[in-house]
Amino acid sequence: MQTGVQAANGKLTKADKTRARLIEVATRLFQEHGTDHVTVRRIAAAAKIEAGSIYYHFSSRDEILRAVLERGVGGAREEVMAAIAEAGADSSALVRLRAALGAHLKYTLRHHFSSRLKAIRRLPKRLRDHHMQQERDYAAIFARLLREAQREDLLRGGFDPSVVRMLTMGALTWVAEWYDPKGPLTPDEIADELMGVLTNGIVKP
Amino acid sequence: MQTGVQAANGKLTKADKTRARLIEVATRLFQEHGTDHVTVRRIAAAAKIEAGSIYYHFSSRDEILRAVLERGVGGAREEVMAAIAEAGADSSALVRLRAALGAHLKYTLRHHFSSRLKAIRRLPKRLRDHHMQQERDYAAIFARLLREAQREDLLRGGFDPSVVRMLTMGALTWVAEWYDPKGPLTPDEIADELMGVLTNGIVKP
DNA sequence: AACAATAACGAACAACTGTTAGATTTTCAT
DNA sequence: ATGAAAATCTAACAGTTGTTCGTTATTGTT
Numbered sequence: 247m248q249t250g251v252q253a254a255n256g257k258l259t260k261a262d263k264t265r266a267r268l269i270e271v272a273t274r275l276f277q278e279h280g281t282d283h284v285t286v287r288r289i290a291a292a293a294k295i296e297a298g299s300i301y302y303h304f305s306s307r308d309e310i311l312r313a314v315l316e317r318g319v320g321g322a323r324e325e326v327m328a329a330i331a332e333a334g335a336d337s338s339a340l341v342r343l344r345a346a347l348g349a350h351l352k353y354t355l356r357h358h359f360s361s362r363l364k365a366i367r368r369l370p371k372r373l374r375d376h377h378m379q380q381e382r383d384y385a386a387i388f389a390r391l392l393r394e395a396q397r398e399d400l401l402r403g404g405f406d407p408s409v410v411r412m413l414t415m416g417a418l419t420w421v422a423e424w425y426d427p428k429g430p431l432t433p434d435e436i437a438d439e440l441m442g443v444l445t446n447g448i449v450k451p
Numbered sequence: 452m453q454t455g456v457q458a459a460n461g462k463l464t465k466a467d468k469t470r471a472r473l474i475e476v477a478t479r480l481f482q483e484h485g486t487d488h489v490t491v492r493r494i495a496a497a498a499k500i501e502a503g504s505i506y507y508h509f510s511s512r513d514e515i516l517r518a519v520l521e522r523g524v525g526g527a528r529e530e531v532m533a534a535i536a537e538a539g540a541d542s543s544a545l546v547r548l549r550a551a552l553g554a555h556l557k558y559t560l561r562h563h564f565s566s567r568l569k570a571i572r573r574l575p576k577r578l579r580d581h582h583m584q585q586e587r588d589y590a591a592i593f594a595r596l597l598r599e600a601q602r603e604d605l606l607r608g609g610f611d612p613s614v615v616r617m618l619t620m621g622a623l624t625w626v627a628e629w630y631d632p633k634g635p636l637t638p639d640e641i642a643d644e645l646m647g648v649l650t651n652g653i654v655k656p
Numbered sequence: 657a658a659c660a661a662t663a664a665c666g667a668a669c670a671a672c673t674g675t676t677a678g679a680t681t682t683t684c685a686t
Numbered sequence: 687a688t689g690a691a692a693a694t695c696t697a698a699c700a701g702t703t704g705t706t707c708g709t710t711a712t713t714g715t716t
Contacts, residue, residue, distance in 0.1 A: 260683075260693065282487035286674065298676080299694045307674060340654065395654075402655045409636065409644045410653060412629050413622040420621025431614065439614045447652040448615060449545065449600075450607050465663065465713075491704065503706080504664045512704060 265303045267293050273314045277358035277422075281311060312373050318359040319380045325353045326387060339395035344441045346391060350418060351433035355425055385415060414444065470508045472498050478519045478562065486516060517578050524585045527558045531592060544600035549646045551596060552623065556638035559627055590620060619649065 271292040275284045286307050290297040304310050329349035333342045353359070369377060392407050421436060476497040480489045491512050495502040509515045534554035538547045574582060597612050626641060647653075 264693080280487065282485070285672080287672090295693095296695055297674090298696070301675070302693060400655060401653050402651065405647050405653055406640075406644055409641060410648060413626070413641075413645055413648065416625025416628070417618040417622040420625055421618070423621070424617050435611075436614060436618075439611055440618055442610050443615060443618065443648065443652065445652045445654045446607065447648060447650045448606050448610055449650045450605060451656065469663080490702080492702090500663095501665050502704090503666065506705070507663060 261303060264293070264295065268300065268303060268310065269313050269317060272310050273318065274358050276311070276314060286310075308370055308373060311369070312376075315373070315377050315380070318357065319377070319384055321357065322350060322353045322359065323384050323387070325349045326384075330387075330391075338400065339391055339398050340400055340441075340445070343388070343391045343395065343444075344437060346388060347418065347440055348434050348437035351421060351437050354419075354422055355427070355433050359422075385411065388415065414440070466508065469498070469500065473505065473508060473515065474518050474522060477515050478523065481516070481519060491515075513575055513578060516574070517581070520578070520582050521585070523562065524582070524589055526562065527555060528589050528592070530554045530558045531589075535592075535596075543605065544596055544603050545605055545646075545650070548593070548596045548600065548649075549642065551593060552645055553639050553642040555623060556626060556642050559624075560630055560632070560638050590616065593620065619645070 268289060272284070272289050275289060275292060286300050287297045289310065290300050300310070304313070326346050326349045329345040330342045333345040389408070389411055392401075392411055395401050396407070417440060425431070425436075473494060477489070477494050480494060480497060491505050492502045494515065495505050505515070509518070531551050531554045534550040535547045538550040594613070594616055597606075597616060600606050601612070622645060630636070630641075
């Protein structure tokens with residue numbers, strides 16, 4: 247196995263490219279068929295190499311899954327943080343929340359990265375701990391935005407912020423289960439709807 | 452294999468009891484470890500019979516899964532409908548919606564029946580079609596409540612009801628992923644929070 | 657008590673799994 | 687062009703899976 251860190255000279259080695267391709271197709275296959283129904287042989291076939299060759303790049307099947315999860319959560323986190331930053335530190339916490347929701351949806355829907363991969367309870371224990379921590383960190387972004395909205399005195403009282411946060415994350419996560427890329431809805435429109443519910447509810451005042 | 456319809460005389464045959472026991476333990480195991488990580492041998496062991504004996508009651512492993520899904524969605528549907536009926540046909544559609552949310556959460560959390568079992572896209576195609584129809588029927592209950600609320604002129608405009616419905620179902624479904632039965636929250640309290648968000652949002656007027 | 661129907665056993669199966677290791681090819685600096 | 691290093695191939699392995707089937711035990715009716 248090799249480390250995935252590219253050679254010191256700027257060049258991308260052949261192994262770097264193969265490794266990246268493996269992660270790419272594995273992500274798609276995991277999402278499409280569920281982590282358990284994807285064998286190393288299928289990943290290999292999709293990446294146009296033989297099954298045994300995978301073990302030159304990854305020490306085990308679990309390592310592939312770990313790499314996929316790492317890149318997935320990490321990538322989403324980066325884009326969400328970028329969107330928040332772009333909204334501007336001086337903007338309302340609600341504007342930043344809307345930006346975060348949109349970025350999250352755009353990333354997860356674009357990268358086929360969603361609930362399917364997040365059924366973390368069934369991961370091997372070693373992976374699970376690390377991934378759950380990553381997941382908690384990610385959720386903390388949204389928790390922080392809610393707290394800031396509260397501090398800016400934008401929120402009404404009488405609700406449990408942590409429960410609302412988890413309900414929101416659930417709604418968000420589940421989108422990948424019903425979203426149809428060929429349908430009329432854009433990720434941003436879904437984010438608008440969700441933000442609308444959070445802002446006003448759906449009931450007449 | 453046998454049909455599961457109990458003998459004409461009121462008696463429950465031994466096979467009826469075994470079959471029921473198999474479905475029961477399979478439901479728990481599927482939920483606990485994920486559908487894919489549960490082998491027929493584990494189900495058999497949990498039901499205190501041998502693996503081969505399962506095929507006297509079910510023609511295949513998929514048939515067990517089908518039975519579990521059938522009873523799960525069917526059971527939830529029954530309890531939700533009952534809760535709506537109990538709320539009274541003359542009550543506000545919002546009151547009935549609140550009752551439906553509570554019943555759904557109580558059932559799914561009590562019966563360990565949740566998203567884990569609902570990763571329907573990865574089901575064998577034959578099962579998937581039937582189960583997706585059942586799922587659509589179930590979602591239609593909530594769609595109907597929203598429509599009735601609209602007819603009763605309780606809802607503000609400016610949102611897409613079908614998107615809001617799916618976001619709500621997502622929040623609902625995902626609860627089973629984070630809910631801790633030993634924690635302080637009751638299913639009813641979660642339903643209250645969700646209903647609160649739907650009603651008023653979380654932002655100051 | 658005897659007998660047929662019912663229910664469960666238990667050993668075997670073929671297919672598929674992740675993984676290994678030695679042989680083979682490709683890559684690239686010299 | 688040559689040789690070493692890097693990358694891939696190929697065949698095999700041990701274990702697990704769903705399933706089958708002939709045998710055995712249990713049940714309920716006469």
